[in-house]
Structures are given as structure tokens and as C-alpha cells.
Amino acid sequence: MNIALSVLILVLLMLPGATLIRAYTSSLTQPKSNLHVSLNDMLFRGLGFSILIHCAGICILQFWFGREIKYNLLYELIAGKDIKDSDKNIGIFFRQFSFYVLLTVAMSWLFAKTARQLLLRTNFDFRIEGLSAQNYWYILFKGRYIENQGMDLKTIDFIFIDVLTDTGSIYSGILEDYNYNQQKDMLENIIISEVRRRELIKDPENEGRKKIGPPVAVPGDVFVIPAKNILNINVSYVQEIEDVVTEVEEYQ
Secondary structure (H helix, E strand, O other), X not given: OOHHHHHHHHHHHHHHHHHHHHHHHOOOOOHHHOOOOOHHHHHXXXXXXXXXXXHHHHHHHHHHOOOOOOHHHHHHHHHOOOOOOOHHHHHHHHHHHHHHHHHHHXXXXXXXXXXXXXXXXXXXXXXXOOOOOOOHHHHHHOXXXXXXXXXXXXXXXXXXXXXXXXXXXXXXXXXXXEEEEOOOOEEEEEEEEEEEEXXXXXXXXXXXXXXXXXXXXXOOOOEEEEHHHEEEEEEEEEEOHHHHHHHHHHHO
């Protein structure tokens, strides 16, 4: 029997678990939130999920629909042994097996997407390590970090950042966008507007120390800072002006 057929069947059996992981760690509407997981990692990391999914699928087929599963034929195909069954029965088996795999893959995708949305809405993915469905930079730059601190993301008007670069300059402005490399799992650059630059200069009153110079406006609509030049980032979540004014009026 062709060994390639045996490998193909094993991969198909592992596919539901890999699909579950892929659906959970990816987003169709927020591409920058994705976590990159290679195909091999998805297959082997999803092996346990595949076993649980197939156990549930077998129970449903046998006890709910009363269908008989030909374990001996499946074993012979996986082991690469000569099949004693007729070609007609093998054809029927492959059609049923293909439909079963497609059904389990679809159910795995639906279950993972539902679980992902539920965990994101309840912020439960912050509480258990390993359940995070989004990369670190997305959580930080989209404001999800403050939701874990008990703040409402809807009250945030914009995100203001101060970036210290390896040139000794501090660039401050409103965060407009960023680029994230999924394959390398690293930040590539950030894009800010309304930029002000401040330099670290020597403080004559404190020898050996530096102080921040006066801000200087940087011309241009947006300013791009490569991540390789960034030493530190300070992130501020600025609340809506209306809410701040209301709080001040109530206090007065």
C-alpha cells in the first residue's frame, strides 16, 4: 500500500484539531491581531484536540445515528497493509470518511470562533495564560490592555505615546497605526501624528545626568519610527474630553 496514502489519512485525522487552533488564533476582520502558528505546530499542538473531537464524533455516529465504523479498514489504510475489501466498499468508505472530516473541520472552526468571541468579550483570555488569542502589540496598541484593568475601552478617545530612540530623541504623538510581523512575532514600526521631538541633553545642575529639552514640532502628516531604533515606549490612553469635563463639573 502506498505510504503517502497512510500519511494523508493521518493528516486528515489531525486536521480538526489544527483547524480549531487556527480558527482561535486568527481573525478575519483584525489581521494585525493574529498569532502566527506554523502548519506543523498546528497539527501536533492540535493532536489532543483532534482525539477529543474524534471521540465525540464517533459517539455521535454510533449512538445517535447508529452508523457502524469500519475500524479494521481504517487501520489497514493507516498501517499501509494490503486491503482485502472490495473496491466498491473502499470507495464508499472514502466518501463517508471525507464527509466526516469536512464536518468535523467545520464544527471545529465554528466552535473555536464562538469560544474566541466569548473569551474576548469577557476578557477571560487575560486570566489564563495560553488562552490569549491576540498578539501582545495588538493588545497594547488597541487599548485592550486597559480592559483588563477594569477601564472601559469606549471612553478612550486616542492613544498618545512617547518613544525613546537610540539617537537620544523622544518622539511624542498620537498613535495612528503600526506594523507587526506575524512570522517573526515582532513589531516592525509604529506610525504617529502630531509629532513633537525632544532631545536628551546634559543637565548642568546634575553632573552625569540628562534632562529633557524643549519640544520641537516635526513637520509632516505622519511619522514612522522603525522598531529596531526604539529603546522604550510610554503609552497613555486618553479619555474622551466630554467625560473629563463631566467629571470636573460634578466634582465642582
